[in-house]
Amino acid sequence: MSGISHETIGTIGAILTTTAFLPQTVKVIRTRDTQSISLTMYLLFTTGVCFWLVYGLMIESVPVVSANLITLVFSSIILLLKLKERPQLDLSDKDQTD
Amino acid sequence: MSGISHETIGTIGAILTTTAFLPQTVKVIRTRDTQSISLTMYLLFTTGVCFWLVYGLMIESVPVVSANLITLVFSSIILLLKLKERPQLDLSDKDQTD
Numbered sequence: 368m369s370g371i372s373h374e375t376i377g378t379i380g381a382i383l384t385t386t387a388f389l390p391q392t393v394k395v396i397r398t399r400d401t402q403s404i405s406l407t408m409y410l411l412f413t414t415g416v417c418f419w420l421v422y423g424l425m426i427e428s429v430p431v432v433s434a435n436l437i438t439l440v441f442s443s444i445i446l447l448l449k450l451k452e453r454p455q456l457d458l459s460d461k462d463q464t465d
Numbered sequence: 466m467s468g469i470s471h472e473t474i475g476t477i478g479a480i481l482t483t484t485a486f487l488p489q490t491v492k493v494i495r496t497r498d499t500q501s502i503s504l505t506m507y508l509l510f511t512t513g514v515c516f517w518l519v520y521g522l523m524i525e526s527v528p529v530v531s532a533n534l535i536t537l538v539f540s541s542i543i544l545l546l547k548l549k550e551r552p553q554l555d556l557s558d559k560d561q562t563d
Contacts, residue, residue, distance in 0.1 A: 390503045425474060
């Protein structure tokens with residue numbers, strides 16, 4: 368049996384799924400293009416991360432709180448820029464699936 | 466103290482952060498537009514979800530395995546469509562931050 372503990376696997380998973388939002392945040396800030404990003408996704412996701420944050424506080428888990436605090440910052444930036452971009456969109460654009 | 470247990474809070478968080486990827490998947494399939502989506506994000510995120518899946522299997526947690534299996538399907542679809550879209554992009558486009 369390989370000697371890698373499940374804590375190590377979980378920690379790598381947490382680091383990857385948390386830092387993953389950094390390149391998307393940088394891209395959105397640089398290009399101000401959020402056209403193909405789903406507003407509904409980031410509304411649901413940001414709300415979900417808030418629940419994970421409260422969960423981490425309730426079980427007093429520093430890794431859960433810190434990972435979700437970082438993710439919350441990134442997803443909130445993307446969400447705010449997406450909300451800012453919407454009015455400029457041509458509302459007649461029927462492909463406005465969000 | 467409000468009576469909501471931390472399991473309930475965690476479950477709501479898991480449902481929201483998992484289902485959040487469905488509207489993004491639908492939008493990408495419908496519009497085939499992945500221009501503002503970061504390839505690096507979905508490479509990191511999909512890899513991270515695989516680690517979470519292995520973690521869930523190691524600790525034999527059905528919720529962790531099922532949530533990450535669903536998320537893996539959605540993020541893989543978005544990643545594949547993003548990889549498919551890339552060659553059509555004008556490579557001279559200097560704003561190709563990804």
